[in-house]
Amino acid sequence: MSPAPRFLVVLDVDSTLIQDEVIELLADAAGSRALVSTITEQAMLGEIDFADSLRARVATLEGLPETVFADVSQIVRLTLGAQELITGLHEHNCRVGLVSGGFHELLDPLAADIGIDHWRANRLEVRHERLTGRVVGPIIDAAAKASALREWALANGLPLARTIAVGDGANDLHMMQEAGLAVAFNAKPRVRAAADLAIDVPDLSQVLPLLGLRG
Numbered sequence: 001m002s003p004a005p006r007f008l009v010v011l012d013v014d015s016t017l018i019q020d021e022v023i024e025l026l027a028d029a030a031g032s033r034a035l036v037s038t039i040t041e042q043a044m045l046g047e048i049d050f051a052d053s054l055r056a057r058v059a060t061l062e063g064l065p066e067t068v069f070a071d072v073s074q075i076v077r078l079t080l081g082a083q084e085l086i087t088g089l090h091e092h093n094c095r096v097g098l099v100s101g102g103f104h105e106l107l108d109p110l111a112a113d114i115g116i117d118h119w120r121a122n123r124l125e126v127r128h129e130r131l132t133g134r135v136v137g138p139i140i141d142a143a144a145k146a147s148a149l150r151e152w153a154l155a156n157g158l159p160l161a162r163t164i165a166v167g168d169g170a171n172d173l174h175m176m177q178e179a180g181l182a183v184a185f186n187a188k189p190r191v192r193a194a195a196d197l198a199i200d201v202p203d204l205s206q207v208l209p210l211l212g213l214r215g
Contacts, residue, residue, distance in 0.1 A: 003093065004156065004157040004158060005093055005094050005095045005156050005157075005158060006092055006093045006094050006162070007089070007092075007094040007095075007158075007162050007163070007164055007211060008094065008095045008096075008097060008149075008152055008153050008156055008158050008162065008163045008164070009085075009089055009094060009095070009096050009097070009163075009164045009166065009207065009211075010096075010097040010098070010099060010118075010145075010148070010149045010152065010163065010164070010165050010166070010175060010179070011096070011097070011098055011099075011165075011166045011167070011204075012098075012099065012100065012145075012166065012167035012168060012169065012172050012185075013098050013099070013100035013101075013102055013107060013121070014100065014101065014102050015044075015168050015169070015186070016079065016166060016167055016168050016185050016186075016204075017078065017079060017082055017098060017204070018076050018077060018078055018079060018082075018110075019077040019078070019079050019202075020075075020076055020077060021037075021040055021102075022072065022076065022102040022103060022106050023036055023040060023054075023057050023058075023102060023103075024036055024037055024040060025072045025075060025076070026061055026064065026068060026072055027057070027060060027061065029064055029068050029071065029072070030060055030061050030062075030063075030064055032060035032061070035057075035060060036057045036060055039053050039056055039057050040053070040057065043169070043170070043171065044168070044169035044170055044171070044188055045169075045170060045188055045190065046169075046170030046173075046188075046190055050101060050139075050141045050142060050170070050171045051139045051141050054101060054122065054135065054139055054141075055134075055135065055139075058124065058131075058133055058134065058135055059133040059134075060133070061124070061131045061133055062131060062132060062133025063130055063131065063133075064130065064131045065129060065130055065131075066105075066126045066129050066130065066131065068131070069105045069106060072106060073106055073109060073110070076106065076110065078114070079202060079203075079204050080202055080203045080204065080205075081203040081204040081205030081206065082114070082204045083114055084204070084205040084208075085204045085205050085207050085208060086114055086115055086116070087115075088205070088208045088213055088214060089208075089213070090115065092213050094211075094213075095117045095118070095152070095156050096115075096116050096117050096118075097116070097117060097118035097119060097120075097148065097149070097152050098111055098116050098118070098119040098120070098121075099119070099120050099121075099140060099144070099145040099148045099149070099175065100119070100120070100121040100122070100140060101121075101122065101140055101141070101171055102121050102122065103121050103122050103123065103124050104121045104122065104123050105123070105124060106121075107119055107121045117152075118148070118152045118155075120140055120144070120148045121140055122135050122137075122139060122140050123135060123136045123137055124136070141171055142170070142171040142172070142173060142174040142175070143174055145171065145172060145174060145175040146174035146175040146177070146178045148175070149163055149165060149175045149178050149179060150178060159180075160178060160179065160180055161180040162180055163178070163179045163180050163181075164179055164180065164181045164182075164183060164207070164211065165178070165179035165181070165182050165183065166183045166185050166204075166207060167183075167184070167185065167187065167191065168184065168185050168186055168187040168188060168191060169187070169188055169191060170188065170190060170191065172191060173190075173191060173194055176191070176194060176195060177194075181196050181197070181210075181211075182194065182195045182196045182197070183195060183196070183197050183198070183199060183207060183210065184197070184198040184199070185198075185199050185204070185207075186199065186200060186201075186202055197210055
């Protein structure tokens with residue numbers, strides 16, 4: 001029997017694992033970037049309910065062709081140090097999960113490409129090869145992110161004390177509260193105040209020394 005992983009590290013995706021907010025890249029194609037950016041900022045600050053904000057932003061994407069997923073995938077940028085972090089964690093028998101308020105259509109190929117162990121995101125409804133402006137299934141909000149962290153810890157035989165949550169926005173707060181260690185990554189003030197530790201440079205490899213895995 002293989003030993004249990006050393007840690008489970010669960011990361012937010014937009015503005016954490018990647019430099020971008022995918023919903024805003026999709027909104028560029030729909031011509032709704034300004035409105036979507038405003039709603040995203042309010043949601044990340046915790047000023048409005050995340051699920052409501054997601055529905056409002058996704059509604060602006062109605063009519064986009066599903067080929068937009070491939071187009072946006074080409075311009076998504078990993079955050080500096082992201083691959084170094086993932087590789088370093090795996091070298092030390094750790095597992096890596098991603099929980100995203102974004103979308104499986106973009107996250108699935110990215111997560112597979114960079115070697116992620118677990119991931120979860122929202123799904124966009126497509127009919128007749130076009131986005132309907134609606135999401136399908138449960139919305140991945142703050143509670144769902146916390147639930148995913150607990151589920152993956154259990155699946156890996158780990159106590160919550162050996163889990164680490166990394167995020168930047170208000171919808172990451174619940175999973176950060178559940179985790180053994182909460183790391184704010186270039187985070188909003190409310191999230192930074194609630195975290196155990198904060199990284200204020202845009203380099204995800206800085207998570208490794210926090211766990212005693214480098215330096």
